[in-house]
Amino acid sequence: MNKISNLQLFSILLLPGAWSILCIPALYGGGQLLGAAAGCGIQLLLCVPVFALARHGRETDFLRQKWLCCLYALFFILWGARSLTLMHTAAPRQLLTSPGHVTAAVLLLLTCLYTSTAGLKATARCAVLMLGVLGVTLVLLVVGAWRRVELSALSVRGGFSQGMLTYLALGGELPAAWVLLQHAGTGGCRAVGAYLLAKLGLCLLVLFLCITAGGRLTSEAAYPLFTLTVLSQPFAGQRADAVYLLAFVMLCVMQMTLLTGVTAHLLERTGIRHTAPLSLLLMLLLAWLLPEQGVATLTAALIPILAGGVPLVILMMQGIKRSVRA
């Protein structure tokens, strides 16, 4: 595989994260903003072992073990299944009812099958272009919602712990960052750090707008941001929902492509063939078979283990080996 630039690594991680934030499930109050910031702090702490490994150029040592590759691949398949389920439930709120659920899933999988065969380089280039689409969408969102902002609705009480847990559960792309680090040049860790901060900024912006501009409607909605996009329009006579819809679909494809690509890459190390279609099929199968809440809880529990726990154990083992040798 080829090297990718730091900006590409940053974009490739931020866009799936942005999609998860667009589908943020609920609002719990102004404390959610602080909770998200605390969640980001924890994620930064989780990164410390990998950053420490990266100092010695050993950040991807854990991928030499086949069973660890399988474990990470399993996580990405579960995360993909969760994303498919989320798409299935969130799409109708976004007026994406046209194709029907089965057709929508088949179309999405076919597209992802094609995009995942394009390779990491194409995904990385595409991510930078999509960053522009995300930027335009956010500008429209801010322009549309700004007039409705009521700061009085912002209260720091309530929602801290829920906000933190929700934010931590949205970090499914963090383990993917370690897999991608081996393809990044020098400064890959800085790109990961920048991604964490940018994602926090995006989350804070979305939460702030949902709480202050959406009022009671967003606080009671299942997907607050979707409600906000319906409420706030940048122009009086025209609706900008088409842009949000397109961004929603495109970011979803980005996320699924990243997950498929990373899973396929890991499974290839174990000698399995046709890994991309296999990964997508497994994601679809798990999304269909497993209960939504179960998948969400399992992935949320696995994130800290895979993002920080496993690298920490490897770091400690390396330290022990060094001391024994000494």
Added chain:
Amino acid sequence: MSYETRPLPPDLEEQLAVLRQIADGSDDLLIDPVTVGGIRCAVVCCEGMLSTAIATELIIEPLTAIPAMPDSTALLTHIQTHLLLSFDRVVVRSYGDLFRLLHSGFAILLAQGQTMALAFGVQGYDKRSISEPSGEADLFGAHEGFTEAIRTNMSQLRRRMKTPLLKFELRVMGKLSHTDVCLCYLTDRVPPQLLRRIRHELDAAELDTILSPGYLQPFLERRGSMFDSVSTTERPDVLVSKLLEGRVAVLIDGNPFAIVVPKLLVESFQTLDDYNYKPYYATFIRWVKYLAFLITLLLPAVYTAVSVHHPELLNRTLLMLLTRAEAEEPLSLPLEAIGAFLMFEIIREAGLRLPKVVGGAVSIVGGIIIGDAAVASGLVSTPMLTVVAISVTAGFIVPDLSPVITVLRLLFIAAGGLWGLYGIGLLGMAVTYQLCRTEDFGFPVTAPLSPLYLRSMRDVMTRVGFRRMQHGNFTVEEYHEQDQ
């Protein structure tokens, strides 16, 4: 033995007999026996390929004035050392070279007792004079375009770049056509690995003939992408600007288009006029082009998708207008859109292929059919026709992407009609990936947008003045992505 490698025999009669045998009685072969300096010789040429007046004045007259020579070796040595005759002089030793030069407009002098012949460049075939390029209009640019004669095209480049750093590398390609193909580049700007790989690809081509850039293009770009990674131009001034950025050009004898390698997507939105306007206006025009590209590609599809699947996204006035217009239509909106675009493509193709005098009439008839009869008969609604007209007109702004736009527009309409904005989003991603995977010799077509080169944004997002642009010595080598 193939005639290509067959050596010239020493006997003049045998030389001519073999010549006639290979030419197989072709009527354009002219053989004039003549005695030069007391030695039996023959001047051979191809009818219509050389200028009779020049040949008489520069070749025949000086040859007949040569004093008596002891033998043919002395004669040829005398001609080579004492007579100028022509700047373009080649020694020929095989029939392959003889015929190649003969058919390129050279006069060949054969002499009794010699296994070599002398060829003199006295080309004088009729060719089109330099005229304004038909496909690349520019207000402020030179009104000169390339012609079919490769030497004329080389001279046009040389006139604009009077530096020894501009190098021309001629080669003969095409097993039957023996077409002259010329690689042009600036030695200090061109990435060496790009030049090496282009040479390698051209060497690997085993074509019978090369009639147009389309014959060589597949050898110079990656397979399986719908986006071009090499471009063509018929403007010498545009080509010079590309060469200055380290690109390589391929000129083909007999065709007025030069191939330029590599191509970037953003170049499709740049014209020479951009660099003649004030920066503020050039920037404005450039953004108009980007917008036009999105409109031509997506407007009909979004219109179809929103009208069919997401009418709630329309405001009340627009919704009522569309409902009224579409109520009487016998066809569904996607079919209506696809039909209108297909009709336009048919008329456009007919206008293009027919003789110019009739082509104009076809356009008028097509305009009447689409503009009036289709609406009056109720086959196409007025709003749809407006959308089609806007989309088609916007497409004219970026003619470079016309083939891609034509096909993708129909695909987007189909996706939007079948699956709404969801379908457009998915297809949009597939197309973006297709674009992002397109690269040529390690140069991604999406550069400098992705990978992002902020310094290059001064000629992409804006167009800064030459006071700022003159610094930096930009070459495309900056965009090369090395596989690691």
